Amino acid sequence: MALRETFIRNLRNARKESGLTQTKLADICNTATNYISEIELGKRFPSVEMIEKMAQALQIAPDLLFRNAKKPFKKIINKGAIYKVLRDDIQRQLDRTAEKILRRL
16 A cells, blocks of 8 residues: 555544534534545645644644554554543533433423
8 A cells, every 4th residue: 555545544534533513523623624634535645733733632742643553443543542532522421411301401
């Protein structure tokens, strides 16, 4: 697999596994959503500075985006990213529960 394709696959997988939409990743990186989309479609390739911003937003080391790992990508995401996904999921569950309770009042 070509390095560019590896980068695209890893970026998409890391973004999804971090629970970020293209829009949220774009917001964090201070760029346009369509730019992130074009990167994931292979139409554009980011600068080194943008790769660093994306990796920071995904809470991974930039070099992980270029590795052709045999394991699923989720196995190499750092604990910070996992913590964020879990925290966000718990918050959503709490919000839903609170809404149900408030409806009953």
